[in-house]
Amino acid sequence: MTETPRTPETRPTTAPASSRSGAVRSTGPAQVRPATEGWTQLKDAEGRPLLQFASPKRGKPPVHLADLTPAERVEKVKELGLPGFRAKQLSTHYFRHYTSDAAEMTDLPADTREQLVAGMLPPLLTEVRRLETDRGDTIKFLWRLHDGALVESVLMRYPGRITLCVSSQAGCGMNCPFCATGQAGLTRNMSTAEIIEQIVRANRLIAEGGLGGKTLRQSQGPGQTPERVSNIVFMGMGEPLANYKRVMDAVRSMVAPQPDGLGMSARGITISTVGLVPAIKKLADEGIPVTFALSLHAPDDHLRDELIPVNSRWKVDEALDAAYDYYAKTGRRVSIEYALIKDMNDHAWRADLLADKLNERGRGWVHVNPIPLNPTPGSIWTSSDKDVTDEFVRRLNDAGIPTTLRDTRGKEIDGACGQLVATTEDEASSAAMA
Ligand code: SF4
Numbered sequence: 536m537t538e539t540p541r542t543p544e545t546r547p548t549t550a551p552a553s554s555r556s557g558a559v560r561s562t563g564p565a566q567v568r569p570a571t572e573g574w575t576q577l578k579d580a581e582g583r584p585l586l587q588f589a590s591p592k593r594g595k596p597p598v599h600l601a602d603l604t605p606a607e608r609v610e611k612v613k614e615l616g617l618p619g620f621r622a623k624q625l626s627t628h629y630f631r632h633y634t635s636d637a638a639e640m641t642d643l644p645a646d647t648r649e650q651l652v653a654g655m656l657p658p659l660l661t662e663v664r665r666l667e668t669d670r671g672d673t674i675k676f677l678w679r680l681h682d683g684a685l686v687e688s689v690l691m692r693y694p695g696r697i698t699l700c701v702s703s704q705a706g707c708g709m710n711c712p713f714c715a716t717g718q719a720g721l722t723r724n725m726s727t728a729e730i731i732e733q734i735v736r737a738n739r740l741i742a743e744g745g746l747g748g749k750t751l752r753q754s755q756g757p758g759q760t761p762e763r764v765s766n767i768v769f770m771g772m773g774e775p776l777a778n779y780k781r782v783m784d785a786v787r788s789m790v791a792p793q794p795d796g797l798g799m800s801a802r803g804i805t806i807s808t809v810g811l812v813p814a815i816k817k818l819a820d821e822g823i824p825v826t827f828a829l830s831l832h833a834p835d836d837h838l839r840d841e842l843i844p845v846n847s848r849w850k851v852d853e854a855l856d857a858a859y860d861y862y863a864k865t866g867r868r869v870s871i872e873y874a875l876i877k878d879m880n881d882h883a884w885r886a887d888l889l890a891d892k893l894n895e896r897g898r899g900w901v902h903v904n905p906i907p908l909n910p911t912p913g914s915i916w917t918s919s920d921k922d923v924t925d926e927f928v929r930r931l932n933d934a935g936i937p938t939t940l941r942d943t944r945g946k947e948i949d950g951a952c953g954q955l956v957a958t959t960e961d962e963a964s965s966a967a968m969a
């Protein structure tokens with residue numbers, strides 16, 4: 536994050552001690568209120584944090600094979616004056632061998648290779664910077680899009696899986712006061728192919744042995760398939776459900792069998808939202824069993840209105856009802872993401888209120904992932920004390936809500952959720968390469 540640290544602002548809480556009793560505490564633990572640090576939140580005419588749902592009009596990225604259905608790919612190849620079956624060959628190169636390099640496509644006629652690639656696989660992402668941590672097991676990529684917009688993805692190797700955190704928008708219009716991505720507002724929606732290309736480029740790097748220093752041969756035991764990204768989380772830049780159609784088209788390409796798509800398991804794909812209720816309902820009806828995560832961060836509207844501005848549109852109970860509906864329709868257990876912020880949302884009564892609200896809707900449908908923040912001295916956006924964190928987790932577990940502290944991999948390189956932003960330095964690197 537790039538904000539200037541401020542002195543924490545505190546005041547006694549007057550929050551309800553229990554959701555059921557409605558009792559109110561007059562004194563109690565400190566209550567830090569959300570505020571931006573070092574930047575000014577855009578406001579609407581009524582003085583509320585501005586929400587941008589529509590993507591500003593900018594030049595569209597070139598149409599790419601991954602933007603098209605298999606039938607449309609055949610048509611496009613024919614439009615280029617080439618036989619339709621070449622579309623399948625190109626898809627195999629792209630979705631199975633992760634290449635857009637005509638020189639590697641030796642099964643295609645030499646005289647038309649360049650033309651096919653130029654027409655079907657135009658360059659979408661230019662790598663501006665790559666940062667590594669965890670001895671190479673975590674890599675953050677900064678990409679420049681065709682119009683100069685910058686986005687990021689983070690690749691993480693865990694025991695038994697490789698996860699890629701992808702961006703779905705350049706910037707974000709949801710304006711959360713803690714989030715570096717939202718500071719500049721929404722630049723534009725990413726295209727389906729720009730979303731897919733992040734995965735293809737990551738798979739290419741893995742195949743070349745670039746993740747955690749493993750070579751392809753080392754990662755390939757006898758009878759094993761080569762390693763590749765196994766899990767996708769839509770927790771990079773942007774609110775995925777605000778770019779619904781392109782995100783869902785990308786998900787369809789991820790789960791389509793090779794070579795029409797990447798042949799991934801829907802269960803390994805997590806779509807995370809701050810609570811765009813109509814889109815959650817639509818997602819529940821898609822019939823694609825992705826994992827659904829709601830970034831809640833507060834169980835009471837009083838706090839969440841300030842912490843997550845979209846709460847002014849859809850309240851906590853509406854978001855939880857939609858999340859429950861997702862479970863009821865898909866049978867997929869829902870994740871509740873909850874960043875624990877010292878003296879802001881980490882109070883014991885909030886753990887109890889969250890447990891009440893979840894249990895009111897049923898049992899076994901949800902689990903909670905509290906996310907510990909990094910300690911940031913002087914900032915109001917700092918980590919909860921360990922005993923407070925433990926108490927928060929204990930109360931939820933005791934109430935029968937499975938709760939596990941989430942891994943915060945990538946914090947060292949500002950690659951964690953809500954921290955992805957193009958810094959001035961990134962802009963400079965990009966300009967130097969343009
Ligand atoms: S936290 Fe998520 S929804 Fe909020 S501004 Fe950041 S990227 Fe957008």
